[in-house]
Amino acid sequence: MMIMTGKKVIISGTGSYVPDQVVTNDELEKCAPTNKAWIESVLGIKERRRMARGECTSDMAAKAAVKALEMAEMKAEDIDLIIVGTITPDRMVPSLATIVQRKIAAPKAAAFDLNAACAGFVFSLICAQQFLKNDYFQNALVIGADAMSVMTDYKDRTCAYYGDGAGAVVLKNAKSQNGILSTYFASDGQSKDMVTTFGGNAEYPPSYEVLDRRWHYLRMAGKEVGITASEVIPHAIRRAMEEAAITVDDIAYLVPHQPNLSLLKKCASVLNIPEEKVVITLDRYANASSANIPLALDKINREGKLKEGDKIVMATIGAGWTWGSAVIQWGQ
Structure with a gap:
């Protein structure tokens, strides 16, 4: 197929960040009903990362964003739009995107979060693409960031599945045969109910019952x-x-x-x-x-x-x- 050169939304920079702390399968064997052999043979997971005490999802997102901006040779103050796909924001209010906006000093940008669970980054990418295709904005910073450790029950076997991290891309309008x-x-x-946290929000607000039933965990x-x-x-x-x-x-x-x-x-x-x-x-x-x-x-x-x-x-x-x-x- 011949792709004609025209206006496209391209990825001009990528960045990522994971915390320093490594959680091994040996450690999980000691706290949850799981075993290293199963985790590695079936899941293919050998280790995962966990945020340090005092670290937040916004810290990971901001560090990934800075790396993406550096690769794109762009300044944060020139970013038009920030969308963060996440299910683990620092706070319910305000949005994680606005906290990242502050941390990277991008005052010009419109910023908001998008919750589509694990599909959050792709949903955010598609959303940002539409703004750029329609010339509403000329560039965007799209971030996927989650601190799964904050919603992981380390007494449950599913703890083996999850880790913390962030990744980011810078999107631009460009005259190119490349792009999305x-x-x-x-x-x-x-x-x-297949993948969920039952408690801690409007359906089951925070309470001792929610904590006792461990409903605040995934x-x-x-x-x-x-x-x-x-x-x-x-x-x-x-x-x-x-x-x-x-x-x-x-x-x-x-x-x-x-x-x-x-x-x-x-x-x-x-x-x-x-x-x-x-x-x-x-x-x-x-x-x-x-x-x-x-x-x-x-x-x-x-x-x-x-x-x-x-x-x-x-x-x-x-x-x-x-x-x-x-x-x-x-x-x-």
Whole structure:
């Protein structure tokens, strides 16, 4: 397919940040009903990161944002829009995006959060793209950041899945053959109890009962999540590929959500995508929710693996259900 040069929304910089503290599987064996062998063989997770005491989600997001801005050779004060995909903001009010805005000194930007669970970054990317395509703004900072440790029950076996981290991209309008070629996102609110925190908000406000029942921690129906993800992720990838008019052979890298290694291998097999094209970060960072995709993208970018014209497919699924995908042709 010949792609004509015209106005496109391109990624001009990437950045990421993870905390220094490493939580090993050996440590989790001591506090939860899980075991290292299962975590590593089935989930593919060897370790994850956890914020230090006094560190906040906004700290991670701001550090990732600064790195992305540096790569894009942009100043924070020139940013028009900041969208943060997150389910673990510092506070319920104000938004995490406005706190990040203050920390990086970007007074010109409009800033808001977007909660689409693990799909938050892709939803935020698509949202920002629309503002730029319509010339409402000329650039945007899109961040995926989550501190999953604050909602993880370390007495429950699901603690093995989650870690903390942040990733960011700078989007710009540009006259280019590269950029975002296609996007797709959707949701289905019929499964609100599959991945959720029951307590701590309007349905079950903070109380001693909520604490006693540990309802303030994340709960996940693992089997149901796996079944749904194995169907939805390939569907989302196909939709974005069809819109971009590309085939599996055109894909340089699949940059997916990072739920577990077995699931990603299954999805790649269904689509006939070679495993070496699937970018994996979960072995070191586990599932960092909204941060997964920008973390993985920044990894291969800084390793020099991305070449001009490479086609990258992003795909994700989150609680709700929410899911989405995008095809990006790399380059300025």
